[in-house]
Amino acid sequence: MERTNYFIEGLQGAGKTTLVQKLSDKIADYMVFREGDYSPVELAWCAYVTGEQYRKVLEDYPSIASEIREKTVTEGEHKIICYTQILTDIPDFHRNLERFEIYNGNLDKASFEKVILERFRRWDGVGQIFECSVFQNIIENQMLYLMMADDEIFDFYRKLERVLADKPYQIVYLDVADISGTIEVIRKERSDDQGNELWFPLMIRYLEESPYGKRHALNGMEGLVRHLERRKALEHSLINELFHRKVTIVPSKNYNIDDMIKASKGVIKENDHNI
Numbered sequence: 001m002e003r004t005n006y007f008i009e010g011l012q013g014a015g016k017t018t019l020v021q022k023l024s025d026k027i028a029d030y031m032v033f034r035e036g037d038y039s040p041v042e043l044a045w046c047a048y049v050t051g052e053q054y055r056k057v058l059e060d061y062p063s064i065a066s067e068i069r070e071k072t073v074t075e076g077e078h079k080i081i082c083y084t085q086i087l088t089d090i091p092d093f094h095r096n097l098e099r100f101e102i103y104n105g106n107l108d109k110a111s112f113e114k115v116i117l118e119r120f121r122r123w124d125g126v127g128q129i130f131e132c133s134v135f136q137n138i139i140e141n142q143m144l145y146l147m148m149a150d151d152e153i154f155d156f157y158r159k160l161e162r163v164l165a166d167k168p169y170q171i172v173y174l175d176v177a178d179i180s181g182t183i184e185v186i187r188k189e190r191s192d193d194q195g196n197e198l199w200f201p202l203m204i205r206y207l208e209e210s211p212y213g214k215r216h217a218l219n220g221m222e223g224l225v226r227h228l229e230r231r232k233a234l235e236h237s238l239i240n241e242l243f244h245r246k247v248t249i250v251p252s253k254n255y256n257i258d259d260m261i262k263a264s265k266g267v268i269k270e271n272d273h274n275i
Helices: 016-027 051-060 064-069 093-098 107-124 135-146 150-164 179-189 197-209 209-214 220-248 258-265
Strands: 007-008 031-033 046-050 072-075 077-081 126-131 170-175 247-251
Touching: 007 150, 016 126, 016 150, 016 170, 016 258, 046 051, 051 064, 051 077, 051 247, 093 107, 107 150, 126 135, 135 150, 135 209, 135 220, 150 220, 170 220, 179 197, 197 209, 197 220, 209 220, 220 247, 247 258
Parallel strands: 007 126, 007 170, 031 126, 170 247
Antiparallel strands: 046 077, 072 077
């Protein structure tokens, strides 16, 4: 069959990383882009800096300048540093580089959308698999930090859908039925050997310290579930109204990889995209 591109999407804990690996094992000639990798479309866990900012980063961290250069890609007038892939015990290195991400409200709405849309517009790949590059990181920033209303987010995704219109791609959306139960599972899974939770406290801090979280008093587990319920409803609306011809919805952690691939290739009739 003709080669395409896959975008693996879903809420936190849906099993995106696992599905990316299963899909990669099944179609081994496809290139995989995980969070933190240099990606032609998405910038999660990467610093997006100007040439002047890049020179300053190298000056500030001379002992690891070679590692920084190794993990840097040039795109026009900007440098993209995959800083989370740099292992160092230098205090605050990762926190300082985080300031140059395009997320967490670091860019205003117009600038953020311009970066995303221009990178998707330039992208002309085929035979590629992307982890949460269409919804999760973009929508989290739009909801929590830019505090965009649902209709504003829809306006952005209408633009993105038009940008992608002539490009080969399929979105595989892992649907979480029990958000609270899923979070409880990954709280345990993403803990160290002593049972200390690693992911959950960071996620809660990210939520509670966001402008939207503060305004709407989203605290702890209850606040996280409320946020993810809103996000799930929004993503389903986007799928149904804009991307339904390009999406295969599968139950989180309960799917057959072969059936999923067939569905995304259009072997299963168009309207029956829930496997």
